Amino acid sequence: MEKCILIVDDDAMNLKRTKMILEKHYDVLLAESGQEALDTLADTKVDLVLLDIAMPGMNGIETFGRMKARYADIPVIFLTASGDEDDVMSAINLGAVNYLKKPFFPQDLLKRIAKEFEKQ
Numbered sequence: 656m657e658k659c660i661l662i663v664d665d666d667a668m669n670l671k672r673t674k675m676i677l678e679k680h681y682d683v684l685l686a687e688s689g690q691e692a693l694d695t696l697a698d699t700k701v702d703l704v705l706l707d708i709a710m711p712g713m714n715g716i717e718t719f720g721r722m723k724a725r726y727a728d729i730p731v732i733f734l735t736a737s738g739d740e741d742d743v744m745s746a747i748n749l750g751a752v753n754y755l756k757k758p759f760f761p762q763d764l765l766k767r768i769a770k771e772f773e774k775q
Contacts, residue, residue: 657682658772659700661717663692664707664734671735673705676761688693689718694775696726705764707737708742716719716745721741723750730771734759 659682661672676682676735677703684699686692690713692704704722708715719731733746733754753767 658702658766659684660703660705661686661692661695661699661701662705663687663689663710663715665704665710666707669734670706673764677734680765681768689713690720692718695723696722696729701729702775703768704729704731706731708731708733708746713721716749717744718741719749719751731773732767732771743755 659679661671661684663686664670664673665687670685670687674685677683683696684701686695689710692706695701706715706719715733722729722731730752733743733751734757735754736757746754754770755767756763757766
């Protein structure tokens with residue numbers, strides 16, 4: 656059975672691009688908001704989450720905080736266009752397993768995901 660990855664990003668093009676990179680290797684689910692991500696996690700078994708930090712409404716850090724309370728065992732890799740080190744450090748301090756700055760190379764994303772799945 657293929658691993659399932661949830662991609663959370665408010666930018667439709669980022670979702671589409673990331674899905675195209677991953678769908679050859681994994682089952683992929685998409686969410687355009689933090690709330691949609693939480694709703695998906697409530698209904699579906701997910702093995703890893705790719706989470707954008709900068710989103711309107713509930714941002715990635717807040718979404719992650721809510722996820723950790725209920726789904727602490729699901730690893731999260733943050734995707735960020737932000738060059739703000741504070742955002743990245745907040746994510747890591749909260750328990751994110753890794754992060755990747757956008758735009759990223761497909762092979763970098765695939766390597767980070769594979770590395771995380773090797774731990775499971």
